[in-house]
Amino acid sequence: MSLTLYEKLVHQHMVAEIDAEHVLLYVDFHIMNEYTSPQAFAGLHAAGRSVRRPEAHLAVVDHVNPTQSIRSLHEIADAGGRLQIETLTQNCSRHGIQLFDLFDPRQGIEHVVVPENGFAWPGMVIACGDSHTTTYGAFGALAFGIGTSEIEHVLATQTLVYKTLKPMLVVVDGVLPFGVTAKDIVMAFVADVGAAGASGYAVEFTGTTVSALSVEARMTLCNMAVEAGARAAVIAPDRQVFDYLADRPHAPKPGDLEAAKAHWRSLQSDPDAQFARIVQLNAADIAPLVTWGTSPDQSAPITSVVPEPASEAHERALAYMGLSAGQNLTDIRIDRAFIGSCTNARIEDLRKAARILDGRKVADGVTAIVVPGSKQVRRAAEAEGLDQVFRQAGFEWRGSGCSMCLAMNDDVAVDGERCASSTNRNFEGRQGRGARTHLMSPEMVAAAALIGKLSDVREIMEAAV
Structure with missing residues (x-):
């Protein structure tokens, strides 16, 4: 029978067929973070169960941690975040699970550190309590996000009840x-x-x-x-x-x-x-794109205008974003620029953004930060002098973590601020209550930071040729 790659991966990991839509799937590797794992461990302990294969799991601290330099957990002002990190440390110690904590030289965003350390291989099934686990599909792996009850199940059995797609x-x-x-x-x-x-x-x-x-x-x-x-x-x-x-x-x-x-x-x-x-x-047919609304599918070429609303949802998005149909996208001023996240904070991303910024300065009134995806990426960038390019341009050079991708740590935009962002989601409140997010590539974020508005990076690139 002829199969797609996806179907082959499912068949190769199927422990049992449950019904026409569901299978019991073996999970080769499971990743946890401090944010989505505590309840799963609590359920595991309440049931008196242990972790079936501790060596098939990895835990990473990345969501709630500050990206400013700290020397101990006591310096984290957010008591709730600190507790989540401490709880993950205790759970990993109890079950013998490898942990990349804040002071580990391999620490970083889970979807950056897993590939760079060679944990993701072709043919694997990988699960994690984060929707962007799909990242590992780049290696020919079947990778997906799971919920808290599923985290508990994979900890206890190394399997999941999986609905086929x-x-x-x-x-x-x-x-x-x-x-x-x-x-x-x-x-x-x-x-x-x-x-x-x-x-x-x-x-x-x-x-x-x-x-x-x-x-x-x-x-x-x-x-x-x-x-x-x-x-x-x-x-x-x-x-x-x-x-x-x-x-x-x-x-x-x-x-x-x-x-x-x-x-x-x-x-x-x-x-x-x-x-x-x-x-x-x-x-x-593809041009440099930016989002104008509050969903990742609400995007347009940078050379175009804010579109006429085609639905009530579009009208709500424009109202939240403070935009009007017909505005040139390149006329939209920004307050912040953020380069980071599991989508675009690898060394290749930083190199490309640095080429745009080299020898130039961030526009007055723009707060710009760059957050490498991991400590390893940070060290590599510093070895190449990229940190100096960012700093001299006016960007803050931070430690690794999810940072401004989501308002779950110290790095948040305030109500009404507009941010050019290399992240993956532009939902209402995603980067802070009332924050307005425009998604784009790291190079486009760099261009926006330099001009102070959403900008066509090609104009800067052409000027440099």
Whole structure:
């Protein structure tokens, strides 16, 4: 029987078939954070259960921690956040689970540290209490977010009751135009199908454009597929993935790597596999995008205007954002610029943003911060001198964490502030009560910071040629 890559991954991990829609799925690797795990451990302890395979789990502190330098947990002002971190530490110690705490040199955002340490391999099933777990699909893994009760279940059994999805193929062909990035591709996809257009689907990205992307850029694609409602996103692994994994601390050792590659090469959709839906995008038609509303699918090319509202939801979004139909997007002033998050805070993202900022200054009145996705990314950036480029341009250079992606820590925008952001969600209040978020690529955030308005990064890039 011909199968899609997604279907192969499900079949290879199916412990038992429960009914026509559900299977019991084996989970190769599970990641936890301080925010979504406490209740799961509490349930586990109340039932008198232990963790079945402690070595198949990793815990990371990333959501609630400050990104300003601290020397101890006592310096964290938020008592609730401090308690969450302390609770995770206690739970990991009790069950022998590896923890990247705030003072571990490997600490960072979970969806950054897992790939960079080689925990995510082609063919794996990976679960985490965070919706952007889809990031690991860039390696040809089936990865998805789970809820608290599911975290408890996987801790106790290393399995999950899993509802199978319909396969969707997203084909992106052609050469990306000047100034267009992976962030623009996935924002174009989300805008094309809508915020719920991929609900019930597992998305497979393919095409010549996707094949030409770096592994880090592919992570951006898979990370934001969830903003179209997809619970899984995969890309068939290739030589770029194999090369990325070589010499990573937790990847297969050199003696085992060749045998692993033989299996990984089989992780492709069969030529005659059937997809429930096929979406085709032409790379040449994609421009640098920014969001104008309060949902990731409400975006437009930077050279266009705020659209006429097509629904009551659009009217509410414009009212919240303080915008009017017909405004030039490039006339919209910003108060903040944020480069970070599990979507766009890897070393490749920082390099690209730094190239835009090099030798230039952030506009007066703009508060700009950059938060590397991990301590390892931070060290790599500093070794290349990128931190000095950001600092000299007027950006604050911070420690690693989720930071301004969500208002769950010290880094928040205040009511009415407008932020150019490299994050994945622009919901009402996402970056702070009343905060107004415009999503875009890191390069576009850098351009906005320099001009003080939403701006077309291509103009800066052309001036530098």
